[in-house]
Amino acid sequence: MSDLETSAPVPRDRGSWETYKRLLSYARPFWLAFLLAVIGNMIYAGASTGMAAAMEYVIAAVENPTDQNRLQLTLLIVGVFGARGLGTYMSTYFINYVGRHVINALRADLFNRLMALPSRYFDDNASGRLVSKLTFNVEQVAEATTNAVTTALREGLTVLGLLGFMLYTNWKLTLLFLTVGPIIGAVVSYASKRFRRISRRIQGSMGDITHVASESISGYRVVRTFGGEPYERERFREVNDRNLTQSLKMAATQATSVPVIQVLVAIAIAGLVWMMLAPEIRGEMTTGQLVAFLTAATTMAKPIRQVTNIHAKIQKGVAAAYDVFETIDEKPEEDPGTYAPERVSGDIDFDDVSFRYRDQLDNVLDGISISIPAGQSVALVGRSGSGKSTLVSLLPRFYDHTGGDIRIDGHSLREYSLKSLRAQIALVTQSVVLFNDTIAANIAYGVLRDCSREEIRAAADQAHALEFIDRMPQGLDTMIGDNGVMLSGGQRQRLAIARALLKDAPILILDEATSALDTESERHIQEALETVMQGRTTLVIAHRLSTIEKADRILVMDQGRIVESGRHEDLLAQGGAYAQLHQMQFSEQA
Known part of the structure; x- marks a missing residue:
């Protein structure tokens, strides 16, 4: 021990x-x-x-x-x-x-x-x-x-x-x-x-120095574009001087x-x-x-x-x-569950689910009840801050719901062990996380590291990533730098999608997965996603409504509640919140 x-x-x-x-x-x-x-x-x-x-x-x-x-x-x-x-x-x-x-x-x-x-x-x-x-x-x-x-x-x-x-x-x-x-x-x-x-x-004060320095270095493009150098210098000078003052007090005492x-x-x-x-x-x-x-x-x-x-x-x-x-001594994630199926079917039930962040009085989600049959694709749309990302983050238990219950295949999330629960879910988010490693290692990450070369190439091909990977100096063995700095936004997103495809999980979460893609790439990725979504329970968060028109069901969220539910054509015909969002985007594009 x-x-x-x-x-x-x-x-x-x-x-x-x-x-x-x-x-x-x-x-x-x-x-x-x-x-x-x-x-x-x-x-x-x-x-x-x-x-x-x-x-x-x-x-x-x-x-x-x-x-x-x-x-x-x-x-x-x-x-x-x-x-x-x-x-x-x-x-x-x-x-x-x-x-x-x-x-x-x-x-x-x-x-x-x-x-x-x-x-x-x-x-x-x-x-x-x-x-x-x-x-x-x-x-x-x-x-x-x-x-x-x-x-x-x-x-x-x-x-x-x-x-x-x-x-x-x-x-x-x-x-x-x-x-x-x-x-x-x-x-x-x-x-x-x-x-x-x-x-x-x-x-x-050393923690403050590391914090300010890491923010300034990782965000150097924003700093330079918006003329933030004087502000960052002043911010660093303050924390550095604070450290100097305390160090001199230590030296004086000694x-x-x-x-x-x-x-x-x-x-x-x-x-x-x-x-x-x-x-x-x-x-x-x-x-x-x-x-x-x-x-x-x-x-x-x-x-x-x-x-x-x-x-x-x-x-x-x-x-x-x-x-x-x-x-x-901080308490680790609570993991009391013991249920660990090899693979779930993918039936998801949200039963009167509510959630609020610690120290907040108001619920971020309130009274969410949805039943999603296995294999169905459900799109979540709504204004920023309506609770879409929070809702999908409850599924892998990044946060625990504060009211109601969430079930997969009839079993409450708390019955599952965290390892088993997260093994059933593949996730692609808007903010892609890549590691300073090869392209192959980034696709076959974590539990996927034992996948064969052929499986990695197949997943990259499905994500339409081979077209740029094969042009790289060492192909799949090319180092991509810190958080994929050597790649464009669209290329980074396609690697994240390839990683999700390789995992082949029964539940797929796509949180603005095509947001960083140009129109041509988006068309290719949309085709790949439609293929991979078949037979999987998929939750899609999308800002561009054109990408989710073929979803089995669209849920419109506002202020932590579901205000509309239906297919694309039916929601347009209702002339409600979805129709207004669609009209706004259509006007912007026009």
Whole structure:
């Protein structure tokens, strides 16, 4: 069972320690590498303590330079530095090994959860901010699980080792030195809280930067055509400056806390030097022991400074981890259904269906009741905002209806497993989504990836896409760029139609599927769609009424309700809303 399933949500008021504990739980599978890193840190700490202790032997060798003392001192220096080098290698490599695996697992859990979240979550969160979580925030976690842990273990153990040596040498002087401990602890505690608070703001501002940048880059044609460069520059400058302000606050806090702690340590060392001269404190200590003791105390200044420095990294990582865990803890799409037929017939019933978006008072759909027999083609027409796209988005359960019921083959949508339900539906929308891959991979996407080359070509031929594919440099193996940037709007739409044809699902949803096609292409596609619609239950949303004149039934929608229903000729004869729409389009075309 993965950490995604076992980790419990962390409420913000339980503090950073709970978040950090949960983060460290990701390191549990790599306990052996972590143990080797700890051993490496212990070797490093022991060697650092040994360097201070060796000062006693250095003084002895200087005062009594015998051949034996010279040899022992030389071997001692080589041994101490060799051990320190080995400890450094073990601690650095193995903690990075653990850290990168933790990041890999955390990033995988976050992405897997994003793939399972309901449509509402993506409506509420800008894609740029979600990408920032997956990239910037997770890398901030890397700092907390690699460099920070390495420094904390290595320098923390060094401080303990040096303190142990000092207590062994002269416990009275050591206790005097430790009097500054509570003051240092208070400074570190204040700085930690401030680091954590500022880090949350920095992560929010980085999400804003990614969001603004991705919008400006992906929409560069609109930006340039409408002269939006000054506006986008100003928008980016604002979020960039906000990030700068928070980063400088972080730097100021760090820059203040470190020298304050250094001064406190220096005061303690100065006090030691002054007290060492008092005979009652010095006792029976030799000159070598005094020098070794003082070396240990001064050596401790560097690890104390580094340990206090890592609080900034740890608090950044904790704030980032909290943000990542918030998304991981989001409830995935509800999928209680177990009914999973291999293929449905395609009978669809909307029974008094209503729907409203969260936090809205008015229904977007109200009292929709339709019965669509298997194999029938139904066209939805109406003004923009009448609820056509919302209605068809309820079928694959991108949103759950808030009233009434929707049934396929007599079974409520909630009885179906999401995987099985969506396997019955092929979808072509007005805003085509293509991937930076080959034409063949874009047609045979997802569950279709095992389709044969011949099946892919057949689907492309039905969608009248082969006529431009065969002119491409590598044919079906041509890379089409980000979201099909190398293709025209009509070509992109035909690839989406080919993908739907290849899926061969019993229910077909066409949401403005021919909107991006020129008249000639539209004629070809219309013929292909009429062929593929045979034997399938098809819901067609069309703005151009000329494309749906042959539909078995046309439903006219207005303000979330069905106001007219019938065939093309019958609706024209009624002289109602459909006839008015038709007349308006006829006048525009004329």
